[in-house]
Amino acid sequence: MHNFYKIYYACIINFIIFGVMDKNISIDHQLRATWQAVAKMYNEQATNYGSTMSSAFVLLTIDKENGTPSTALGPLMGMEPTSLSRILKSMEKKGAISREKNPDDGRSVLIRLTDYGLEMRKFSKNHVYQFNNIVREYVSESELDSFFKVMTTINELIAERKIFEAIHQDK
Numbered sequence: 001m002h003n004f005y006k007i008y009y010a011c012i013i014n015f016i017i018f019g020v021m022d023k024n025i026s027i028d029h030q031l032r033a034t035w036q037a038v039a040k041m042y043n044e045q046a047t048n049y050g051s052t053m054s055s056a057f058v059l060l061t062i063d064k065e066n067g068t069p070s071t072a073l074g075p076l077m078g079m080e081p082t083s084l085s086r087i088l089k090s091m092e093k094k095g096a097i098s099r100e101k102n103p104d105d106g107r108s109v110l111i112r113l114t115d116y117g118l119e120m121r122k123f124s125k126n127h128v129y130q131f132n133n134i135v136r137e138y139v140s141e142s143e144l145d146s147f148f149k150v151m152t153t154i155n156e157l158i159a160e161r162k163i164f165e166a167i168h169q170d171k
Contacts (some may be wrong), residue, residue: 042127062113
């Protein structure tokens with residue numbers, strides 16, 4: 001996520017230097033504004049349960065039967081270790097997760113859902129299903145197919161470092 005903000009602010013500076021871009025045609029503006037709206041919506045719901053969207057995301061990422069090694073959670077979620085550590089500490093205090101020595105690798109820790117964590121996971125999962133079902137009522141399958149194709153392409157372009165490739169080649 002840290003790199004996202006570097007890139008985002010670089011784009012803003014370019015907009016300022018080279019001219020104002022119409023936010024209605026700026027892909028990154030639409031992505032950011034939509035994600036902020038979704039995050040706000042989920043955080044408002046999570047607050048009703050004394051939680052956060054990030055905690056709910058952790059609950060949904062942890063393997064509910066076997067637990068998940070703590071070292072695997074960050075990459076699975078695309079989260080920085082310090083942010084994840086803070087969230088895990090808070091979730092452990094609330095009794096949603098427990099940490100156990102990994103029987104397969106004594107150097108790592110398994111994060112497991114407690115009974116309370118499993119209950120909270122159900123709430124989180126239901127909210128995700130509700131969001132998806134409501135969107136699907138208003139957006140056709142072909143529109144969703146196009147959306148997923150565009151999102152996949154953007155992620156591939158970023159992963160392959162093609163977005164600013166031309167800028168770096170000029171140097």
